[in-house]
Amino acid sequence: MNFRGLKRLTATAIFATLLTPSFLIPQAEAASTVVSPVAPKAFINSDLAYGEVLIREGTTFITLTDLKPLGDYTYKYDSAKKQITISSKDTKVVVTAGSKLMQVNGANKTLTNAPFLHKGKTMVPLRAVSMAFHAKIYWNAPTKTVFIAKPDPNVVAGLHSESLTTARNAALYMPRVSLIPQDLIERTYLEMQGQDYYFPKNRADMYFELDNDLVSYYKIRNNTAELKWQAKLHIEKGKDPKSNFFILPYHFTKEIGQQPDIKDLTFARFRFRYPVGSTFYSMVNSKGEYAFGDVELDNHSPNYEGVIVEIPEEADDN
Template sequence: MNKYLKNGFIGALIASLLIAGNALNTGSASAASSTIGIRINNSFADTDVATYITNGTTMVPLQVAQQIPGSSVQWNNSSKTVTLTRNGEITTLVAGQKTAKIENKEVKLEAASTLKQGRVMVPLRFIAESTGAYVLWNPKQRVVFVAKPNKELKEQLASSSLAEARTAALKFPRVSSLEAFKITDNEGGNQEYYFPEGKADQFFLSGGNGISYYVVAGNHSEEKWTATFNSESGSNGLFFLLRKITNQDGELPKITSRIVFFHFMGHVGEANYGFIEPNGKVSTLGTKGMELNQFFDIPEEKKS
């Protein structure tokens, strides 16, 4: 692969990464329109029938609900019934009825399943939560986030290896209630990762002129703070990012401990890595081969 194709490929991968939950992306701009986007485990769900909200409930085509992993969602046209099966438990919804049955227990729905433009429309939150997924509505982006990591990813996050745990953290389904700021192109495929020393469940992800802070909790990774910055030096509350903040949303985290950094250089497939002290002193420990979102252990660091 020649270097231009390689750079373009790496750049596309990084763009995909930022879109997968980072509010600092141009891909989320489509969500700022009147349409409603559905993100299931970091990917937008495709549908030929528009999602809509009724009685405060997001209604989606059945085909969208069927993309949520870990369960079976089927439609019986003769009885007009949606049947969801998860771990042997059966939940049923009948089109036009504002109740559902979980086994033999009847529960009330805010909106009934219905037929529209030849498609079965179902209440997304009820279906998603019935499968064990986490659901978050972002009115700023007009996006519904649905998060449900698999068992293997959860086990990887709990690994005693910081490299394995951090790799899992970057793959965890991301959700956000924050704004989406437009960021500049990330030339060269560079990516900055910052972790509080010894931790995998908190991280900063920076590319182009944007940065976001995530915390992994339960079955999702939530964006807690997002910002854009320019090239001017300035105090912004982050001792490892001495740049002037131009836009931000969320709460800037208080980080007082040493930071571990990975400066990924996509065009060469390597990363500079090391520590940044609270006083701003940078200690680069070395350079090592690295793939996008695939970390390696640093001998000088232990998992806390």
């Protein structure tokens, strides 16, 4: 299955993706808007929202522009009616600033709170996002972070493929969410020039990602990649000889979530390096590393699926 047209979601993409500018619309800012003392954040299909996220009367609002990662939608603004029409192949949604009525394919839907204009942008409540875009909403109250997830149908199909390589590449494209009651850890740029991925042998339902000095553990659940643990490596201090975390036996400067027990597992390791356009692979367990190889990638090929490749020895390693 070809995922070439989709953006691969890495920690770099989460924190560095720049969205297109918002609609330039007349300002009629709602006076009663209250910004939380701790500014809320939003991730839309793993992209950090660059517009403001506001809380008004207990409801979270996000800008329409920041919702573009949810799919191939077009936006049309009617300045006279203060309406925005959001259209896709099979959906047409109309929202009006100041009105609690929203039209979805011609049917009226009532919102608890009306959209409003704020600094030239249309702010919509999360309920409207869920109904209009058929997206799942995850609210992490301790960190005041909302995660909006709508996986691409082709990626969902890939996740359930009989091909282990296809399923693993699809897992990396799944929208990422975190319900850990602590803020995400920021990485330090170390000129790693790629990412490392570790999947348990013959599995695609969980993986570790190493991005510079940040290791993250995700489990695939309900067509999302849910963050279960994250840690920052103490590179200067080096490896920890007492560590049971054999794939990355380092000291950690900070951790959130629960570190999983991996001592009895064998992993397929994939080291993607974009300067050479290759993935270097191996198998690794508590006894050591073996079955080394590499594959040069061609992302222009119609058969390109992603940076995860087949390890011939994995199927025979029983």
